[in-house]
Amino acid sequence: MSLTLPPAPERRPRASKLMSAREAVERFVHDGDSVFLGYTSWANALEWEIARQRKQRLAVVATVGSILLPLLGCADRIITAYALGGLSPWFRERLAAGEWKIEDYTNQSIAMMFMAGALGIPFIPTRAMLGSDYVSDAFYPQPNGFLGQDKLRLMESPFGGEKVVALPALRPDVSCVHVQWADEEGNAAFWGGHGEVRWGLWASKRIIISADEIVPASVLRSDPHRVTVPGFMVDAVVHMPFGALPWALPGYYGTSAKLQVDYLVGLRSEAGFGEQVQRWIDGCADHDAFLRMFEERYGAGALDALRADRTWEPERPIRYGWRAAQ
Amino acid sequence: MIGEYSLAEMMVVQAAREIAGSGNAFVGMGLPMLATALAKFAHDPGLIYSTEVGVGDWDPPLAEVDHAPSGIGDPILDRCAAYAGDMVDALGAWLMGGRIDVAVLTGAEIDRHGNLNTLLIGDPAAPDARFPGTGGNTDAACLAPRVITIMSLEPRRFVERVSFLASPGYIDGAGARRAAGLDPQGRNLVISTMGVFAFDTADGGETGTCEMQLVKTFPDVGADVVQALIPWPLRIAENIAECARPGEEELRLLRHLDPRSFYLRPGRY
Numbered sequence: 310m311s312l313t314l315p316p317a318p319e320r321r322p323r324a325s326k327l328m329s330a331r332e333a334v335e336r337f338v339h340d341g342d343s344v345f346l347g348y349t350s351w352a353n354a355l356e357w358e359i360a361r362q363r364k365q366r367l368a369v370v371a372t373v374g375s376i377l378l379p380l381l382g383c384a385d386r387i388i389t390a391y392a393l394g395g396l397s398p399w400f401r402e403r404l405a406a407g408e409w410k411i412e413d414y415t416n417q418s419i420a421m422m423f424m425a426g427a428l429g430i431p432f433i434p435t436r437a438m439l440g441s442d443y444v445s446d447a448f449y450p451q452p453n454g455f456l457g458q459d460k461l462r463l464m465e466s467p468f469g470g471e472k473v474v475a476l477p478a479l480r481p482d483v484s485c486v487h488v489q490w491a492d493e494e495g496n497a498a499f500w501g502g503h504g505e506v507r508w509g510l511w512a513s514k515r516i517i518i519s520a521d522e523i524v525p526a527s528v529l530r531s532d533p534h535r536v537t538v539p540g541f542m543v544d545a546v547v548h549m550p551f552g553a554l555p556w557a558l559p560g561y562y563g564t565s566a567k568l569q570v571d572y573l574v575g576l577r578s579e580a581g582f583g584e585q586v587q588r589w590i591d592g593c594a595d596h597d598a599f600l601r602m603f604e605e606r607y608g609a610g611a612l613d614a615l616r617a618d619r620t621w622e623p624e625r626p627i628r629y630g631w632r633a634a635q
Numbered sequence: 636m637i638g639e640y641s642l643a644e645m646m647v648v649q650a651a652r653e654i655a656g657s658g659n660a661f662v663g664m665g666l667p668m669l670a671t672a673l674a675k676f677a678h679d680p681g682l683i684y685s686t687e688v689g690v691g692d693w694d695p696p697l698a699e700v701d702h703a704p705s706g707i708g709d710p711i712l713d714r715c716a717a718y719a720g721d722m723v724d725a726l727g728a729w730l731m732g733g734r735i736d737v738a739v740l741t742g743a744e745i746d747r748h749g750n751l752n753t754l755l756i757g758d759p760a761a762p763d764a765r766f767p768g769t770g771g772n773t774d775a776a777c778l779a780p781r782v783i784t785i786m787s788l789e790p791r792r793f794v795e796r797v798s799f800l801a802s803p804g805y806i807d808g809a810g811a812r813r814a815a816g817l818d819p820q821g822r823n824l825v826i827s828t829m830g831v832f833a834f835d836t837a838d839g840g841e842t843g844t845c846e847m848q849l850v851k852t853f854p855d856v857g858a859d860v861v862q863a864l865i866p867w868p869l870r871i872a873e874n875i876a877e878c879a880r881p882g883e884e885e886l887r888l889l890r891h892l893d894p895r896s897f898y899l900r901p902g903r904y
Binding site for chain 1: 689699760
């Protein structure tokens, strides 16, 4: 007899990890931590909560690294391939003054260092950066850096003698990533270009997920191939609609050009920065207050106006199943 | 503006012509995203358009495309993609694993040997200028079998030697790529706002001077104008070709793909 199984039954969920952003950051982000914030699934709202709590001595780790936390005095180290807002003269002045240290890598090398961290191996070889100044005497060890010769090593393959760059495994203390769907157990689904998100998450010792929607536990259990990180690896889940703003969330909303202009241009000067931090971060008790401030400043309906209006669904849902025991 | 188009538009139009037919393209951030989209929609529907976040073979119908991808995180890249994965897939398996035919890149500086700078200018310990960083540019320059660079021809961008060699071209000449542990690379091109450059090497940097060489000029731009903007004695090919002016359809498509001058606003490219 052929049987189409009903929608996955409502399960008795495991202990709920759903909590407020304030609680999640208080419990799982500690002073001195290395923090991974993924770019294509940027947890901007969680980053701003870290800023609100003024965590100290953090290291920001990502292919695309935000300079908010360093500028605010929350982070003193950056590992990145692209410092977002890095054209800010104010950022460069303070970098030159030694207020924080930076280690520049490439997108591939950071993704692979996360991969090594996730796999529990001590290092991983790559052929990227060979022939560049990243491995030259002028830049190794990196001036303004903090890893010294532990940043990377040139070596020869023990098998064929080919030159490779050995990269150390990177295990962030905590990662914050924003996704479309999560359930209370922490199972999280992100769809869109993944960048280094999966490996960054999988390498992290602690994980905070923010999600535009909290879905019933049965939803992701019915479609496990959709899941980016399973709940058993996750520590906290936070419900944050529009939690990626000013960035886009595929299928949900586009970037907010207005907030990008205000916020990113604001990073360019000390005065502008102070104004932006006061308005969006310190002036808002939490993410809900930020959303109200967004509409207060950009007009009623400004959030709705960002919603994705070129959308589609998979043309054909997939089917899972097995052959009954004979 | 010259006539009905700007030199920046001519640069992107010519870049699209050069990218067309190159197979499996790795598309870097910035102007490459616009130029490769134009190559695909104007000339070469079969061109494979992949980016570093892990989107493989973006292939939407033109009728749906209201803008070229504005960055590697633009959700439009999911539309009709053959694959959506991550950076290890794209920069690891595709690029380092040998599945890419050409990387299309840009940068802040380029030098005589085609090296790119995306990071800083001046003393690394106390730089005069610092850019956001290299992203996947270095990975692509090291690992792609061929590179097409798109860059506005300005004296601050075309320099004899990059102050920071972020992304290797031919490094300091013949044999340098191999000595560094990299594979040969070519035929590399640079498409600027004044003309097209190739490099003086027939075998991907094993022999020859490996220097940038002017091979095509744009309409109304003489080789002397190009030389005047370049701070080293430029090699000029014996038979310089002149590129055709942008056709009406090329310009219409280009402006359709960049409707708000996100890419071609003066000062941006």
